[in-house]
Amino acid sequence: MSDQKKTFRDEKEMPLSAVSATDMRWNKTGSWRNVKPYYDPKTSPCIAGCPAGENIQGYIELAKGERYEEAVRLIWQNNPFPAVCGRVCYHPCMDNCMRKEFDGSVFIPAIERFLGDYAIEQKLKEELPKERFDDKIAIVGGGPAGLSCAYFLAKRGYPVTIFEAKGNLGGVLRYGIPEYRLPKDVLDAEIERIVDLGIDVKTNTFVGKDITMEDLAEYSAYFIGVGLQRSRRLGLENEEANGVMAGLEFLEAMNSGKPVEIGKRVVVVGGGNTAMDVARSALRMGAEVTVLYRRTRAEMPAIEDEVEEAIEEGVTIRFLATPVGIITSNGNLKEIKCQEMQLGEPDESGRRRPIPKEGAYFALKTDSLLVAAGEMPDAECFQSVVSLNYGLIVADEYGRTSHEKVFAGGDIVSGAATVVNAVARGRGAAELIATEIQGGIFNPKTEKKVVAIADVNTAYFLHKRRATMPRSEGTHGNNRFAEVNLGLTCEEVQEELKRCYSCGVCDGCDNCWVFCPDVAIQREEGVYTIDYDFCKGCLICVQECPRGCLSVESEGK
Amino acid sequence: MKIVIEGNHALSYGAKAANVDVVSAYPITPQTQVVEKLSEMCASGELDAKFIKVESEHSAMAAVVGASAAGARAFTATSSQGLLLMHEILHWAVGARLPIVLGNINRAVGPPWSIWTDQNDSLSQRDTGLLQYYCESNQEVFDTVLLAFKVSETVMLPTMIVLDAFFLSHTSEIVEVFGPEEGAKFLPPFKPVDYLTPDNPMAFGNLTSPDSYYELRYKINKDTLRALDVAKEADEEFEKIYGRSYGIIEEYRTEGADTILVTSGTVTSTARAVVDAWRDKGRKLGLLKMRLFRPFPIEDVRRVLGNRKKVVVIDRNIGFSIGGIWAQEVKAALWNMRKQIPIFGFIAGIGGRDITPDVINEILDIADRLEYPEEEVYWIGVKDGQISYSRR
Numbered sequence: 034m035s036d037q038k039k040t041f042r043d044e045k046e047m048p049l050s051a052v053s054a055t056d057m058r059w060n061k062t063g064s065w066r067n068v069k070p071y072y073d074p075k076t077s078p079c080i081a082g083c084p085a086g087e088n089i090q091g092y093i094e095l096a097k098g099e100r101y102e103e104a105v106r107l108i109w110q111n112n113p114f115p116a117v118c119g120r121v122c123y124h125p126c127m128d129n130c131m132r133k134e135f136d137g138s139v140f141i142p143a144i145e146r147f148l149g150d151y152a153i154e155q156k157l158k159e160e161l162p163k164e165r166f167d168d169k170i171a172i173v174g175g176g177p178a179g180l181s182c183a184y185f186l187a188k189r190g191y192p193v194t195i196f197e198a199k200g201n202l203g204g205v206l207r208y209g210i211p212e213y214r215l216p217k218d219v220l221d222a223e224i225e226r227i228v229d230l231g232i233d234v235k236t237n238t239f240v241g242k243d244i245t246m247e248d249l250a251e252y253s254a255y256f257i258g259v260g261l262q263r264s265r266r267l268g269l270e271n272e273e274a275n276g277v278m279a280g281l282e283f284l285e286a287m288n289s290g291k292p293v294e295i296g297k298r299v300v301v302v303g304g305g306n307t308a309m310d311v312a313r314s315a316l317r318m319g320a321e322v323t324v325l326y327r328r329t330r331a332e333m334p335a336i337e338d339e340v341e342e343a344i345e346e347g348v349t350i351r352f353l354a355t356p357v358g359i360i361t362s363n364g365n366l367k368e369i370k371c372q373e374m375q376l377g378e379p380d381e382s383g384r385r386r387p388i389p390k391e392g393a394y395f396a397l398k399t400d401s402l403l404v405a406a407g408e409m410p411d412a413e414c415f416q417s418v419v420s421l422n423y424g425l426i427v428a429d430e431y432g433r434t435s436h437e438k439v440f441a442g443g444d445i446v447s448g449a450a451t452v453v454n455a456v457a458r459g460r461g462a463a464e465l466i467a468t469e470i471q472g473g474i475f476n477p478k479t480e481k482k483v484v485a486i487a488d489v490n491t492a493y494f495l496h497k498r499r500a501t502m503p504r505s506e507g508t509h510g511n512n513r514f515a516e517v518n519l520g521l522t523c524e525e526v527q528e529e530l531k532r533c534y535s536c537g538v539c540d541g542c543d544n545c546w547v548f549c550p551d552v553a554i555q556r557e558e559g560v561y562t563i564d565y566d567f568c569k570g571c572l573i574c575v576q577e578c579p580r581g582c583l584s585v586e587s588e589g590k
Numbered sequence: 591m592k593i594v595i596e597g598n599h600a601l602s603y604g605a606k607a608a609n610v611d612v613v614s615a616y617p618i619t620p621q622t623q624v625v626e627k628l629s630e631m632c633a634s635g636e637l638d639a640k641f642i643k644v645e646s647e648h649s650a651m652a653a654v655v656g657a658s659a660a661g662a663r664a665f666t667a668t669s670s671q672g673l674l675l676m677h678e679i680l681h682w683a684v685g686a687r688l689p690i691v692l693g694n695i696n697r698a699v700g701p702p703w704s705i706w707t708d709q710n711d712s713l714s715q716r717d718t719g720l721l722q723y724y725c726e727s728n729q730e731v732f733d734t735v736l737l738a739f740k741v742s743e744t745v746m747l748p749t750m751i752v753l754d755a756f757f758l759s760h761t762s763e764i765v766e767v768f769g770p771e772e773g774a775k776f777l778p779p780f781k782p783v784d785y786l787t788p789d790n791p792m793a794f795g796n797l798t799s800p801d802s803y804y805e806l807r808y809k810i811n812k813d814t815l816r817a818l819d820v821a822k823e824a825d826e827e828f829e830k831i832y833g834r835s836y837g838i839i840e841e842y843r844t845e846g847a848d849t850i851l852v853t854s855g856t857v858t859s860t861a862r863a864v865v866d867a868w869r870d871k872g873r874k875l876g877l878l879k880m881r882l883f884r885p886f887p888i889e890d891v892r893r894v895l896g897n898r899k900k901v902v903v904i905d906r907n908i909g910f911s912i913g914g915i916w917a918q919e920v921k922a923a924l925w926n927m928r929k930q931i932p933i934f935g936f937i938a939g940i941g942g943r944d945i946t947p948d949v950i951n952e953i954l955d956i957a958d959r960l961e962y963p964e965e966e967v968y969w970i971g972v973k974d975g976q977i978s979y980s981r982r
Binding site: 040041044047048049050051052053055056057058060552 | 685686687746783784788790791792793794795796797798801802805806808809813
């Protein structure tokens with residue numbers, strides 16, 4: 034404490050106004066504090082929302098600086114399929130975006146797609162692994178889960194062989210998702226980049242038929258990612274009639290360029306993404322399409338955008354209706370008898386259970402009935418090595434099964450889920466497999482705190498309208514199978530990037546430094562520290578941090 | 591460069607010519623255009639200053655106090671209720687000796703709501719210690735911004751520049767304006783002695799015992815008095831550079847006059863015409879325009895009024911029960927001369943009512959008729975039985 038006390042003899046000696054005689058740094062005002070702010074950058078909510086854990090905020094920052102190659106390589110660290118997922122993912126990242134309630138979430142998939150396409154256009158290649166290991170690993174199933182697992186193992190330097198039952202890699206991406214949503218050249222380019230890591234691919238090789246489980250014993254480990262291959266049947270009489278077809282079968286024929294006759298009037302059963310893909314594909318073949326779904330729009334499992342686009346294109350959806358009878362003539366489908374439904378009590382999925390409305394029936398004359406009422410596992414051949422539950426392989430989130438050398442992930446474990454889920458499980462299993470082979474202890478990374486909406490100061494957000502993605506012309510004419518969503522231009526992407534607020538991530542804006550009334554914040558090499566000798570705990574820095582990079586704790590904790 | 595601008599923009603251009611560093615203000619009719627123009631200037635880079643948006647006038651004044659304490663040249667503007675909300679911080683700016691310049695557009699105080707002019711908002715800040723200039727034309731407004739900073743930064747006290755709502759604020763006139771380079775010839779960069787800086791953190795305005803507070807107040811009074819000479823010198827220097835001068839008061843046709851009309855603000859322009867008309871009729875009437883209210887130019891007022899037969903003061907304001915504020919000040923200034931000069935106090939134009947030549951003639955007729963005022967304060971034009979108002 035300063036003990037200098039000055040007595041003035043004359044007003045002329047005095048300053049104009051009261052001012053301390055000395056520098057005030059001796060007065061450690063930090064002792065007044067009862068709450069304590071601390072520098073605490075967090076994880077952006079978009080990242081927390083991505084099942085694959087893509088560093089969305091990170092690649093957006095790189096892309097803002099037009100560092101597109103670095104940006105896409107950052108995505109590849111978590112997901113080798115940005116061009117695919119930028120098109121088909123259900124983007125939970127956008128549900129978590131802080132702008133959602135402000136002026137609409139950042140259009141993250143459009144940005145991801147742009148970066149994925151950039152890598153394809155620039156023919157960017159993977160960096161080859163620095164280390165090489167001898168432990169051979171087999172991947173059963175060349176869909177998104179298997180390709181993801183193969184990719185991350187190959188990048189670590191493991192020799193990987195993929196066994197694929199069909200003629201080409203891609204699984205549901207190739208045979209399930211139609212061209213107008215995911216062009217084959219885009220898919221091919223991303224798969225090619227993955228395979229170019231030196232992955233050995235054995236197509237037309239059905240494990241359990243073409244090779245046996247015993248043949249896989251020579252591998253140090255294997256990963257099962259075979260997805261769901263069987264369509265659920267309606268269980269109605271005459272389901273074998275001409276004109277009744279499984280939705281997946283129809284899509285596979287379309288995607289393989291095989292001729293398929295569906296006639297003028299088509300009825301599709303189901304409310305998931307497959308049903309939407311089937312309906313929109315049938316529409317493009319010139320048919321009038323009616324979808325029957327037994328619940329209402331709110332309960333539909335399909336991605337909201339897909340439903341929206343299907344309706345815009347002219348698909349009719351009859352909600353609260355289900356087929357109960359198939360009427361044939363000479364073995365050919367003629368008419369479908371339908372039952373009207375109503376919603377009852379919620380079932381185990383939390384959705385209200387559809388129950389028949391007594392006596393309410395109607396009939397639909399139709400040429401085809403395409404059944405997309407769900408897919409089922411076909412994993413009996415693995416029964417000898419791993420435990421199954423209702424046909425699905427039992428495995429934890431990192432793919433560990435009941436067998437120490439066998440790992441599994443994707444839809445065959447989760448049931449019908451998403452592409453990004455399969456990618457995430459494939460990568461998780463790759464990490465676990467690599468760790469187990471090396472004899473290490475598997476210790477998955479613990480995530481940082483996720484920033485909450487209450488942490489960010491939206492007063493600093495400027496309103497800026499989200500980009501809209503241009504669409505192709507329509508479902509008729511020569512280009513009817515061409516891609517619907519056309520992507521954003523580089524300029525549009527740059528404008529959209531500016532909407533990202535990097536929530537939770539410090540960008541060195543200096544607001545805390547500027548606002549601190551006690552000059553108690555110091556900045557060194559982009560990191561802020563608080564001088565607790567002077568911080569009085571007013572928390573203005575916390576309030577004025579636009580991105581929520583400061584947290585508070587009680588004093589003396 | 592000559593441009594046609596309203597009085598509010600004359601304040602904005604004045605602040606630009608003074609090369610202010612910080613502007614903080616909250617919009618209020620009839621001041622809004624001052625701030626609009628300055629925010630545009632800051633946004634476009636035409637003026638290299640920080641514009642701080644705030645949520646009230648109290649904060650606006652507090653923000654310029656902070657800026658000024660940190661050594662910046664700071665400007666704000668307000669009106670009426672806004673000025674009243676600033677009141678606490680006006681005292682602070684004076685006690686902290688911060689040379690802030692504040693533009694106030696005279697607007698009547700509510701209730702009832704009024705947006706029209708009168709002087710009660712600014713004159714009721716009499717004892718805050720702000721220096722106060724009253725302007726008659728847009729050119730005078732522009733020039734006074736530079737003069738105000740010069741005086742403020744010399745004596746380290748804030749200044750308020752006052753102009754009438756609408757009669758000046760929204761009326762366009764030709765104004766000779768210039769930018770900061772030309773302004774710097776008269777007004778060099780502000781260099782404070784003590785200021786807030788993290789490099790040398792000092793405490794300001796802290797608790798001060800009776801041992802020192804008294805002297806600090808004494809010093810404010812001393813420097814306020816010094817401001818009279820400083821303002822005169824500044825005016826002379828200004829004239830040398832730019833060729834225009836206003837003085838701290840202005841005498842108009844006072845030579846040989848036995849009655850002097852005392853006015854402030856835009857009424858002065860009307861009064862000039864009335865004085866001309868009376869002079870044409872051979873009447874010995876002159877005009878004293880009060881430009882500086884604080885510090886009050888006692889010696890100059892005594893010199894101009896001390897040997898007249900009558901003094902007639904027009905007040906567009908009211909000190910309830912005692913009369914117009916300018917009249918009170920004039921009476922106080924003349925009292926110790928021990929000459930009993932009759933001082934007629936007239937109230938007119940409150941709440942923006944027009945003060946026409948007829949109103950001034952009526953005032954002068956009353957003063958002319960009487961040897962001594964029969965009432966302490968005359969309200970001119972109060973409706974008396976001939977009221978016609980609409981109930982619509």
